[in-house]
Amino acid sequence: MSALGVVGGIAQPVLIVAGSPLLVGVMRQVRARLEGRAGAGVRQPWRDLRKLLRKETITPRGTSEVFRIAPLLLVATSLVVAVVVPFVTTDSAIDPVADLFAVVALLALGAVALALAGLDTGTAFGGMGASREMTILALVEPTLLVAIFALSVRVGSTNLGAIVSSTLHDPARVLSPASLLAAVALIVVIVAETGRLPVDNPSTHLELTMVHEAMVLEYAGPDLALIELASAMRLSVFLGLLANLFLPWGIATAATPAALVVGVLALVVKVGLLGVVLAAGEVFLAKLRLFRVPELLAGSFLLALLAVAASYFLA
C-alpha cells in the first residue's frame, strides 16, 4: 500500500460521492436545454437528496431485512469500487481488490441486492423490475467479461492499475483495433448497466417499460436517498472506468499535490464530457422495446469477441 494509493483511496470516494449527483444534474440540465426547457439547475439532485434525508423512513409491511439492507449494500459496493479503482491515482488503496473481474462482480452484487429488495416487497412492480434487471444483467455479463478479456490479454493482467499504467506507457495501443472494438462494446454495456436510454429510461415513473424505477418504488426517505445516490455513483464509476481504461492521461502517478490536483481535474473533465455526450445522445433516442434489448447486447457481445480475435491475430 503506497502513499499514492492511500491518497487515492481517500480522494476518490470523496470525489465520487460529492460529484456524482452533480454529474446527474449536469446531464439533466444538458437534456433540458436541448429539449428547450430551462432545467432545474445542476445542484437539483443534491437538493433532492437533502430533502429525502430529512423525511421519515417508511418500511412497507411484510418486508424483511433484505429490503432494509439493500440500499446500504448498493451504496457500499459503489463506494468500495470508488476506493479501489484507479480514478485519480494509478496506485490503489487495496491493490488485491483492484481487479477488473472483482470490480465488475461487486457492481453486479449491488444490482442483485436491489433486485432481491424488489422481490421482497411482493408487489407486481417489484418483481417485474427485478426480473428485467436480472435478465439484462445476465446478458450484459458475457460482453463485459469478454471485453475485459480483450483488454487484459495485451497487458497480461486483469489488475486495473496494471492496465492503466500500460496504456500510459504505450499510448498507441488505444488506437489498436482490439482496443477500439472493446471500447464500443463497453459503451453499450455501460449504457445497459446504468439504466440509460435506449435500455431503460431513468426519468420515468409508473411506466410499464421501466426497470430500475420499478424495483425502487417502495422506497422512501433516507433509503430512497441512498438509492438515488447509489445510482448516480454507479453512473460515475462506470463512466470513470471507461475513461481511464481507454484515456488514462492526467491520472496522478506520484503523490505530489500538483499531480493530484491534475488527476482530480482530469477525472472531472473526462467523466463530465462523457456524461454530456451521453445526455446529448439520449435526446435523440427513444427507448427500445424490452425484447429488442437482447439484440443490442448480442451486437455488443459480437464486438467484444471481435476485439479478442483482433488482440490475438493482429498482435
Place this chain on the structure above:
Amino acid sequence: MNLAATGLACAVAIGVLTALAALVVPARSAVVGVGTVLSGAAAMLAGCAAMSGVSFVVALPALLPLSGMLFTLDALGGLFVAVTGAVAVAVGVYGISYTRAPDLRARGVQAVLPLFVVAMVLVPAAASAGAFLVCWELMALFSLLLVVAEHRRRPEVASAGRWYAVMTHLGFLSVLIGLMVFVARAGDDSFSALRDSARHLSPLVAGVVFVLALLGFASKAGIVPLHAWLPRAHPEAPSHVSALMSAAMVNLGVYGLVRVGFDLLGGGPVWWWLLVLVLGAVSAVYGILQAAMSTDLKRLLGQSTTENMGLVLVGVGAAGLFASSGNRTLAGLALVAALLHVVGHAAFKTLLFLAAGSVLHATGTRDLDELGGLRPVMPVTTAAFGLGALAASALPPGTAFVSEWLLLQALIHGLPASGVAAAVAMPVAVAAVALTAGLAVATFVKAFGVGFLAKPRSAAAAGAHESPVTMLAGMGIAAVACAVLALAPAVVLPGIEAAARVAGDPAVSGAVTLRLTGVTGALSPVLLGLALIVAVVALAGVVRVVATHRVRREARLWDCGGGPMSPRMEYTATSFAEPLQRVFDDVVQPELDVDVTHHEESRYLVRAVEYRRKVPDRIERRLYQPVLRFVATCGERGRVLATGSVHRYLGYGFYTVCGLLLLLAVTR
C-alpha cells in the same frame, strides 16, 4: 499404519458397523446419523493426511478373485476422500431428525446411507482397475437404493430410479470397457502398471481408452448430453441423499477423468482436452439455462450441478490443453481452479440441498410458484439458503467467486501462451463462463427471492415452521464451510495444489492475498469482504447521523389505490423467468398453451385465461427419445420370438451353445 491408513480403515469400519447397527437398533435415525458423522470425520482426516504427503498401500488379494483389491491414497485421491467425508459429516448431523419421516425410517434405507458413504470414500482410494470398478459399482447401487427410498409414496420416484439405473450402468459399462482395453495392453490391473504402460500405448488405443472413460465419467458428473438422469434422480431422492449425490458423488466423475486422463494416461493430445473443454462449456451454459427456467427448487439445484460440473470440466480441459503444450504453470493454475470449484461446489450444494430439504420438510412442496414468505417463519433456513445462493452465484464475497476468478485468470493468460486451437477455445470458454455466471445470478435471485422472500403464495407456505435443531446444525456446518472457502480459500489451497501436481506446478500462493505464481494476478477475498462490511457499517452510521427522523414507520404497500395486495399479484418463478425464456426462445423451445374462455354475452369479455408453460429438455428429446423408441420397437419385434413355448426356449439355448462352440472351433 499411518494416519491416512488408520483414518480410511476407521471410516470403512464405522460405516459398515453403523449399517449393521441400523438393522437391529430401534433408534435408527440417531445411530445412523452419528455413525455417518464419525465415518465422514475419519475419512476427512485420512484425506487431509494424504494431501499433506502421508501415503500407504494395502493389498487385499483375497477380497476379489483373480485380480485382488489394491488400495492407496495419494494427494489427488485424498482431496476427494476429504470432500466426501466433509459432506457426510454435514449430512449425518442433518439426517438425525430429517430421517424420522415414515419412508426414510425404514431399516433398509437407513442401513444403506453409511454404506453409500463408505463406497464413495473407497472409490478415490482404489489403486487397481478391479478395485476401482467394484467400488464404483457399489457406489452406484447404494445410491440407487437411496434414490428410490420414497417410491411407496410418490410414483414418479420409480421412473427417476429407472432412468438413473440405466444411465449409471451404461456409464459403468463405458468405464469398464475403457479400463479393460487399457489393462489388456498393460498386462496388470494395478494403477502403477497402467501408468508405466501408458507410454507404449498407440495414440489410437489411448484415444479410445480416454473417450470411453470420458463418456462414463461425464455421465456420472451429469455432463450434457449424458445428464438426463440428474435432474430426475437428484430431486426425487430424499434431500440429504440429494446433497450427498450432488455434492460428493458427481465429483467422483471429475476424479475419474483427472485420474485416467492426467495420471494414468499421462496427458494426451490437444483434441482430448478440447473435447473436454467444449463438453464443459456446453454443459455449463445448458445446465444453468435449464435451471433458470425451472420452477422446482430441487430440480433447479440439480440442473445447477450440471452447470458447476461443466465449469469444472472447462478448467480440467484448459489444464489439459496447457499441459499438452508444455505450459505446466498454467496447467497447474487451471486444475487448481477446477479442483477448488469442486470443493466450493461441494460446500454450497450441500448447504442448498439441505436448506431445500428443510423447506420441503416444512411445506411439503418444492414448487417455487407455491412458496414464498418463508423469511418470518423459517429465519435460519432462509439465511442458510441465502448464503448458499450467494456462494453459488459467483458474486463476491461468495465461494464460487474465487474459483471462477482463478479459472478466468487461467483462460486469460492462456491466450498468448498456446497455439491457434487455444486462441479459438479460450475466448469462447470465457464467454461461456461469463454467460453462465450471469444466468446463475438470475437463477439464484429467482430461487431465493421468489422462494423465501415476499408473501406466501400458498397455504402450505403460510403454515411453514422452522426445522428441528439437528437439521439446522447440519446446515450450519455447511454454511461455515462456505464462509471459510469464500473468505480464506488459502486454508484448502495447499491440499488442492498437492492434488493438482498430476497436471502442473503449484500456481497460487499467499494467505490473505492469493497471488498467482508465474503469471501476474492477485486477489484478496478477505480484504474484499472486509471492505464491504466496513463500507456498510460506516454508511449505516452516516445515515443515522445525517437523517433527522430516526424512527422507522411501517406502512402498507403502495397498491395503486386498489385495496390490499394479495399474494396472487406477486411475481412467481415462472413470471420471473419469462423474459429470459423469451430471449433464449430458440434454445429452450418452451411449450406454451394459453386458453381463453369468453363470457357468453360477448367474445370481447374474457372470463378466464389459463396459461400453461412447460420447458422440456430439448437435448433429451432429440437424443434420447429416438433411442428409446428404437429400443421399444426392437422389443415389440422381439416378442415374436417369445411365444410362451418352453420347447422353443430350450431350442434357442441349444442353438446358441452350438453356435458359440462353432465360433470357438473356427477362431481357435
